[in-house]
Amino acid sequence: MLVHTPHPNLPPPSTSVGVIGWARKNLFSTPFNSALTLCALYIVVRFLPPVINWAFLDANWAGSTRDACTDGGACWVFVKVRLTQFMFGFYPADQYWRVILAFGLLGVLIAWLLLEKTPKKSWVAAFTILIYPIIAFILFYGGLGLPVVETNRWGGLMLTLILATIGMFFALPFGIILAMGRRSTMPIPRALSVVFIELWRGVPLITVLFMSSVMLPLFMPEDLRIDKLVRALIGISLFQSAYMAEVIRGGLQALPKGQSEAADALGLSYWQAMFLIILPQALKTVIPGIVNTFIELFKDTTLVLIIGLMDLLSIVQSAFSDPKWLGFSVEGYVFAGLVYWIFCFSMSRYSQHLEKKLHTGHKR
Amino acid sequence: MTQALTQPTPAHEDLAIEVKGMHKWYDEFHVLKDINLTVKRKERIIICGPSGCGKSTLIRCLNRLEVHQRGEIRIDGIELNDDLKHIEKIRRDIGMVFQQFNLFPHLTVMENCCLAPIWVLKEPRREAEETAMRYLERVKIPDQADKYPGQLSGGQQQRVAIARSLCMNPNIMLFDEPTSALDPEMIKEVLDVMVDLANEGMTMLCVTHEMGFAKTVADRVIFMDSGEIIEENNPESFFSNPQSDRTKLFLSQIL
Ligand SMILES: Nc1ncnc2c1ncn2[C@@H]1O[C@H](COP(=O)(O)OP(=O)(O)OP(=O)(O)O)[C@@H](O)[C@H]1O
Ligand SMILES: [Mg+2]
Numbered sequence: 001m002l003v004h005t006p007h008p009n010l011p012p013p014s015t016s017v018g019v020i021g022w023a024r025k026n027l028f029s030t031p032f033n034s035a036l037t038l039c040a041l042y043i044v045v046r047f048l049p050p051v052i053n054w055a056f057l058d059a060n061w062a063g064s065t066r067d068a069c070t071d072g073g074a075c076w077v078f079v080k081v082r083l084t085q086f087m088f089g090f091y092p093a094d095q096y097w098r099v100i101l102a103f104g105l106l107g108v109l110i111a112w113l114l115l116e117k118t119p120k121k122s123w124v125a126a127f128t129i130l131i132y133p134i135i136a137f138i139l140f141y142g143g144l145g146l147p148v149v150e151t152n153r154w155g156g157l158m159l160t161l162i163l164a165t166i167g168m169f170f171a172l173p174f175g176i177i178l179a180m181g182r183r184s185t186m187p188i189p190r191a192l193s194v195v196f197i198e199l200w201r202g203v204p205l206i207t208v209l210f211m212s213s214v215m216l217p218l219f220m221p222e223d224l225r226i227d228k229l230v231r232a233l234i235g236i237s238l239f240q241s242a243y244m245a246e247v248i249r250g251g252l253q254a255l256p257k258g259q260s261e262a263a264d265a266l267g268l269s270y271w272q273a274m275f276l277i278i279l280p281q282a283l284k285t286v287i288p289g290i291v292n293t294f295i296e297l298f299k300d301t302t303l304v305l306i307i308g309l310m311d312l313l314s315i316v317q318s319a320f321s322d323p324k325w326l327g328f329s330v331e332g333y334v335f336a337g338l339v340y341w342i343f344c345f346s347m348s349r350y351s352q353h354l355e356k357k358l359h360t361g362h363k364r
Numbered sequence: 365m366t367q368a369l370t371q372p373t374p375a376h377e378d379l380a381i382e383v384k385g386m387h388k389w390y391d392e393f394h395v396l397k398d399i400n401l402t403v404k405r406k407e408r409i410i411i412c413g414p415s416g417c418g419k420s421t422l423i424r425c426l427n428r429l430e431v432h433q434r435g436e437i438r439i440d441g442i443e444l445n446d447d448l449k450h451i452e453k454i455r456r457d458i459g460m461v462f463q464q465f466n467l468f469p470h471l472t473v474m475e476n477c478c479l480a481p482i483w484v485l486k487e488p489r490r491e492a493e494e495t496a497m498r499y500l501e502r503v504k505i506p507d508q509a510d511k512y513p514g515q516l517s518g519g520q521q522q523r524v525a526i527a528r529s530l531c532m533n534p535n536i537m538l539f540d541e542p543t544s545a546l547d548p549e550m551i552k553e554v555l556d557v558m559v560d561l562a563n564e565g566m567t568m569l570c571v572t573h574e575m576g577f578a579k580t581v582a583d584r585v586i587f588m589d590s591g592e593i594i595e596e597n598n599p600e601s602f603f604s605n606p607q608s609d610r611t612k613l614f615l616s617q618i619l
Contacts (some may be wrong), residue, residue, distance in 0.1 A: 261429055262466035266480035266532060267482040276479060281469050360470055360512035 006201050055334075066325060078328040079335045084321050086335070087153015089310050098146065099158050104137040106132065106165070114350070133169075149231040155310030159229075163236060163301040163311065164294060164343075168294055170237035175244025175293075176279065182245065183252055194243070200242035205300055208235045213307035242296045247289035251282035284358050293349035295344045312336055367422045369491040379441070380536050380567045381426065382404045388418075388425060395421050397591045399435070405535075408521040408568045410599075413588035414614060419571045422588070426569070427458045440535060456484060459529030463541040465521045467513035473500070474509040475522050477531045485532070491532070501565030503557050519550025523557055530561075537561065539570040575619060579603065587611050 027037040048141035059075025061080070069075035079086070088096055109128045112118050140162070154162070181193030200208075212231040220226070255278060263273035283290070306315035316332040319325060380401035388396040395418045403409055411419050423431040426437065428444055428451050437444040439454045452524055462618055468476050478497035481487040487495075500506045503523035505516075513521055522542055527538060539558070543551040555577050561579040572578065580587055585602040587595040587610075595602070595611050603619075606612045 059380075145553040256466075258462060258463075258464050259468065260468035262462065262468070264429060265455060266428055266528070267452060267457075267484040268480060269452075272483050276483065277468055281468075286468065358470070360514055 026112070029328070036238065039198065057110055074331050075328055075332060078319075078325050081317075086156045086312060086315055088158050090145075090153040091149060091155070091158065091317055095147070095149060098139040102136045103133070103158075126327050136305075143150070151227055154229065156315045157233065157312045158308060160298075160302075160312040162229075163233060163304065164298045166233050167236045167297045169291070170298060171240040171244045172290070175248055176239035177285075178241060178245035179248035179252055180274065182249055197242045197245050200239050203239075203244070205236070205239050205303055206306060208239050209303055209307050211235075213344075228307065229309060232307060232309060236297065236300065236304075240293060241302075243296070244290065244293050247286050247293055248282060251284075251286035252278065254285055255282055284355075287351050287355050287358075291347055295347055298344055299340060299345070301345050302312070314340060367618045369385070375536065378405050379403070380407070380439070381569070382438040383426075383437075385433050386425065388421060388430065389430045390436075395591050396425070396432070399420045399593060401535075402568065402591065403567060405567055406565045408562050408566075408581050408583045409570065410582040411571045411584060411586045411588060412530050412573060412575075412578070412614070412618075413594075417588045418591045419588055420540050423540055423569055423571060426538060427455055427460055429460075430589070457530060457534055458536045458538060459532055459534035461522070461529055461540065461542045463544050465513070465525045465545070466517075467521055467525055467528070469513050472510050472512055472536045473505070473516070475499060476513065476524060477528045480528075481531050495533075496527070497528045500524070500572075502530075502560070503527045504553075517550060518546045519553045522546065522550075522554045526557055526561075527556075530585070539568065539572065541571050541573070543572065543574060573618060575603070587614065589614070606608050 028034045039160050054073045056073075058071045059074050060071050060073065060077055061068040062068060063077050065082055066075065066077070068077050079131040084093065084096070088099060091099060106128075109124060109132060112123060112124050113128065118124075136143055138146065139155070140149070141151070178197055180192045182197065184193075209232055211233040213228055216231060217225075259277055259281065260273055264279045268276065301311055302313040304311050305317075310318070313336050316336045317329075320329045320332060379402055381401065382414070383399050383401040385606055386396060386399040387394070394456060399422060411422065413419055421430055424434045426439065426444075432444075439455055442450050444450060444454055448574050451495060452486060467473075468479070469475055471479065474493065474496055477499065478489065478492040481492040481495065482489055495508065497506060500509055505520055505525055505527075508524070513524065516524065522545075526542075542558070542595050546554060551574070555574060556571070559581055560566075569583075570577075582599045585599050586593055587602070587606075587608075589610050595606065597607075602611075605614065606615055
């Protein structure tokens with residue numbers, strides 16, 4: 001007779017197999033895979049050392065004029081000398097602290113909201129949304145005893161970050177409203193949303209910016225002068241919110257109908273169902289799309305160059321024409337590219353982290 | 365709640381559900397035809413019929429997930445019409461359990477159960493959690509309270525869905541094929557919970573093909589075909605002595 005003896009619970013098998021085991025499994029599993037690995041290896045060996053030599057080993061770091069750049073590699077002296085201008089544009093040097101304080105405060109607030117286990121998140125969120133913008137405006141522009149710095153002196157990374165942050169700040173909620181409008185059963189909100197979205201999606205951002213700075217003033221009354229920066233901001237925010245709306249609509253559509261039915265059956269109102277059930281899930285599924293739109297928005301801020309705003313890229317470019325520093329455009333572009341990349345890559349990483357954090361069990 | 369809404373007239377007092385001459389169309393398609401149905405308090409009704417005959421549509425009309433176009437529906441004496449106040453009141457009064465569970469996957473089991481009591485009934489969180497725990501114990505899964513629905517088996521999920529509805533303390537429960545999406549070994553655990561509920565005197569309307577369950581708990585069995593109620597009887601007579609040919613055909617296929 002077969003008697004069953006209960007099997008004890010064992011720990012799971014260990015997965016560490018060492019470097020060689022890993023390489024064999026992942027890099028050389030098939031002949032084709034091996035060929036690809038060797039190919040990639042060749043490319044790395046062939047191109048990486050020259051790049052490293054140029055950027056680091058042969059590069060020039062010390063000094064303050066172009067004469068310091070004697071080695072063959074990159075001349076980072078150029079970037080070093082111009083750095084404050086790249087960061088702050090033509091903002092008065094004795095007022096830099098205001099910009100640093102404003103961004104520092106924003107950084108602290110965002111970290112507070114994004115990190116786990118920080119207390120009083122809802123108060124901090126309310127402060128960030130309602131009060132911080134006022135503080136930031138006073139710091140950047142002036143008032144309350146601080147001397148006024150006109151927006152035409154703002155520039156560089158500071159201007160890029162202002163454009164991007166305010167653009168995101170408006171594009172996400174506005175996109176949510178537009179997406180809800182487009183999915184609404186009420187004809188007027190739906191029609192308005194559709195017209196708005198399709199209008200803005202049909203026009204290139206360059207055209208939007210150009211019209212906002214060149215054509216709008218022609219139609220506006222003489223005495224109503226809206227700041228160029230504000231016009232660009234409105235253009236960027238509305239333009240990106242149309243894209244955001246479509247991304248979010250995708251999320252709303254992907255949600256099974258049963259979710260809103262269950263919310264209805266429990267007696268939740270339309271807005272309760274929207275904010276407690278529908279939007280949290282819809283936004284979660286489209287995090288990659290939202291971040292993609294944010295990254296696009298961040299990079300699209302470079303287009304303000306055509307209406308004469310001095311964002312990071314245009315201020316770097318304008319430095320190329322300084323007769324004292326002719327011929328260092330590669331360094332300038334690499335630097336600007338690196339700065340953009342750091343910001344966009346951070347957003348991308350955070351979105352991946354967020355997706356993992358919000359993952360709750362298996363999708364069926 | 366204050367009873368500002370239409371007071372039930374004495375004649376309606378012991379009626380939980382009253383449907384008179386109700387019709388519904390999906391565009392051109394006449395899906396429910398002249399439905400007449402009264403359900404007394406504590407009555408347990410089983411609705412059965414072939415696929416596509418309109419069973420789901422009927423019970424979804426009762427809490428306004430679908431809108432009927434003609435006729436009258438009264439729940440606890442309150443007429444179901446475009447008046448949002450009435451709809452709100454009726455939905456608080458009726459719990460519904462779906463074939464696909466429809467739990468909220470981004471919330472834990474506990475949060476699923478507390479959500480509506482907190483936001484709709486404005487209960488304090490502590491109180492809502494205590495109630496939820498009581499109902500989770502009743503459906504025998506108090507230990508899963510902090511898990512997410514995606515981490516539970518189908519049978520467990522459906523029991524959470526039942527507990528979630530019960531947390532609103534409804535007078536009437538609607539079930540739309542609650543066991544059809546479940547593996548056979550999980551059907552029983554859900555049916556056991558439903559039998560308990562029936563024995564405690566809950567007014568229940570249940571669409572199901574579980575004829576064993578129908579025989580144990582039902583006060584009445586309703587048979588529908590192509591949008592009409594064909595036959596209505598107590599379970600013994602319904603199963604042993606069906607009147608219409610269509611019922612006979614249906615029973616011969618299902619038993
Ligand atoms: N939203 C809708 N639009 C149009 N027709 C629909 C819709 N929902 C259901 N129907 C149709 O109405 C009829 C009744 O559907 P219902 O879901 O009520 O059937 P059922 O009796 O519950 O069937 P089952 O046993 O398969 O669940 C079906 O023929 C179906 O095709
Ligand atoms: Mg059905």
